[in-house]
Amino acid sequence: MTDLTFRAAVLRSSQEPMRIETVVLDADPRPGEVLVRLKASGVCHSDYHGRIGEWTMPTPMVLGHEGAGIVEAIGEGVTTVEVGDHVVLCWTPSCGKCQYCIAGRPVLCDRFNETGAQHRSPDGTTRVRTVGNEEVFSFVALGTFGEYAMVPESAAVAVRRDIPFAEAALIGCAVTTGIGAAVNTAGVRAGSTVLVIGCGGVGLNIIQGAALAGARTVIAADLSDAKLDSARALGATHTINSGTTDLLDEVRRLTDGRGVEFAFEAIGLSKTIELAYQATARGGTATVAGQVPEGVTISIDPFEMSDQEKVLRGSNYGSSRPAIDFPRIADLHMEGRVQLSPLVTRRITLDEIDDAFEEMSRGVGIRAVVEYE
Ligand SMILES: [Zn+2]
Ligand SMILES: [Zn+2]
Incomplete structure (x- = not known):
């Protein structure tokens, strides 16, 4: 030895x-x-x-x-x-x-x-x-x-x-978790509407992933204007400072009153997970990518879930297959398609x-x- x-x-x-x-x-x-x-x-x-x-x-x-x-x-x-x-x-x-x-x-x-x-x-x-x-x-x-x-x-x-x-x-971690949540877990499609709550390391990469997948509307929400600037630079089409603007009102305004097809929570707080779910349109999917402290619970309306066929799901490590996704993301970076x-x-x-x-x-x-x- x-x-x-x-x-x-x-x-x-x-x-x-x-x-x-x-x-x-x-x-x-x-x-x-x-x-x-x-x-x-x-x-x-x-x-x-x-x-x-x-x-x-x-x-x-x-x-x-x-x-x-x-x-x-x-x-x-x-x-x-x-x-x-x-x-x-x-x-x-x-x-x-x-x-x-x-x-x-x-x-x-x-x-x-x-x-x-x-x-x-x-x-x-x-x-x-x-x-x-x-x-x-x-x-x-x-x-x-x-x-x-x-x-x-x-x-x-x-x-x-x-x-x-x-x-x-x-x-x-952050890049694969974020891009993967958009591309692998939720399956964001070309033309879709997306909300990302939380523009830290994971959230910004969900935004990149959504943009890469061809989402038409990518709404970024955070309390920090600096992070919202980063979100725009990485593909967000709209930003909401949720400290000064009502997030649900603004999301509905930007989506003809429906909410988004794909919402993502990238902070790990019960309040923002609930908000992501509420901001999701009928038939849409809210994905939890944030890591939550032990012991946290959330409250959602199960009638709305069945009535509106809304999906709430989790994403671990961007549902990735690391042996495939890591080299692929490295290539995308070197080709300038993700930053x-x-x-x-x-x-x-x-x-x-x-x-x-x-x-x-x-x-x-x-x-x-x-x-x-
Ligand atoms: Zn990590
Ligand atoms: Zn195994």
Whole structure:
């Protein structure tokens, strides 16, 4: 066994600052594993839920799940990536064998709840430890707020080498979640009407996805005029500052009184999920793509649901098939058909991670990205 020591931001408690610690990893991949040297990691709202204790997490933990890097070593049996490949990490490692995987829905893999969701590798172990030999969990078996990660093969998806790492990292969560929610989950069609509530990392990508699919009307709603400007730049045809304008009135005004065919909620609040549903037209679909804190419930009118044949559905990771969607989105970015660079609003070192969380708590910027040497 060869020990690899590296720097990582370690969460000990939601009440304490994150600590930059030297941690240890057994550098020899086990069968089916890939050792990745991280080059970039986005700071996502799901990390924030863990950071501030809204989601229960085992500790100590290396957070971070939106990463890109270079394959350093592969374990026995690994065939889809080679040493030197540039990879985007996927936070739902999948088994490839269960009924969901076979049906082409790997983000719903049967094995995920036993492994990634427990922040453990598929063999049930954790791979990182402190120098004092304490077990360290890696968020969804990735832990991209560290310089290295040992991940299952299905979590390392090769992409073209000319895409910059910061942009590639965002494909690992916000971009795929957003574009996928529009294109895969909801199936936005050419000419359709769309509402997106919340213009953060996911919402802006739902807007890009809706525009890519040919939606005619894309209404963006947020409380921040700066985010609404970004929404326009990425394809929104109309914007609503819901702090100053009544969202439902304005949506109805823009849609001949009907509401939209496709509404999306990309914040994770019960109030805005209810609003998205209410803003959906008869026969339309409201999709929840926001990540909600534990314990939140919503209230909707079930009579309206049956009477108007309205659909309320969830979208996890954009209903993506990462092995197909990641390289495809990288191509779309490099061809200029989706724009990932405007999403990177701050570049930081690992030491500045808590500053990024603090900015996130104030709703500043779109994505801070940690860049590694
Ligand atoms: Zn995320
Ligand atoms: Zn599976």
